[in-house]
Amino acid sequence: MSEEIVAEITQVLTYPKINIVYKTLGLQSEDLIKAVLKIDPFVKVTKKLRVVEERSADDKFIECAQAAGAEYIISGDNHLLKVACYKKMQIVSVSTFVEILNKK
Numbered sequence: 123m124s125e126e127i128v129a130e131i132t133q134v135l136t137y138p139k140i141n142i143v144y145k146t147l148g149l150q151s152e153d154l155i156k157a158v159l160k161i162d163p164f165v166k167v168t169k170k171l172r173v174v175e176e177r178s179a180d181d182k183f184i185e186c187a188q189a190a191g192a193e194y195i196i197s198g199d200n201h202l203l204k205v206a207c208y209k210k211m212q213i214v215s216v217s218t219f220v221e222i223l224n225k226k
Contacts, residue, residue, distance in 0.1 A: 123159070124167050124186040131155065165189040173208055177201040184208050194219060 132155060134140065167185045174180040180201050187195045188211065195213045197203060202213050214222070 123164050124182060124189070125164070126167070126182040127186055128155070128159070130182070163190075171208075174201050174205055176204070184211070184213075187211055194222075 135154060165186060167182075167189045169185065169188070171181050171185050171188070172178060173184050180199060183195055183197065183199075183202060184205070188208070192211055195202060195211060196216055196219045197213060198215060203215060205213050207213060
């Protein structure tokens with residue numbers, strides 16, 4: 123988790139379509155943010171990258187994963203999925219990651 127990612131999550135959670143879900147479930151967007159912050163450790167991103175050519179705003183996910191030493195980025199974002207890998211890190215969909223886990 124990085125500060126840029128938390129900022130994006132916070133912004134997305136203010137979208138009207140998302141707020142409808144929270145109201146239906148009796149939750150506040152802050153509930154999810156607090157839950158995420160408790161689970162994920164923060165890393166300090168020290169190197170800015172330019173990897174996702176079609177949408178540079180998605181580079182923050184690769185920067186964070188690299189700073190954390192991650193082997194995988196699990197995403198549904200088509201721009202990230204097109205990159206497929208960066209150095210030794212693989213960028214895969216949830217279903218592909220489940221398949222990888224089942225093979226181990």
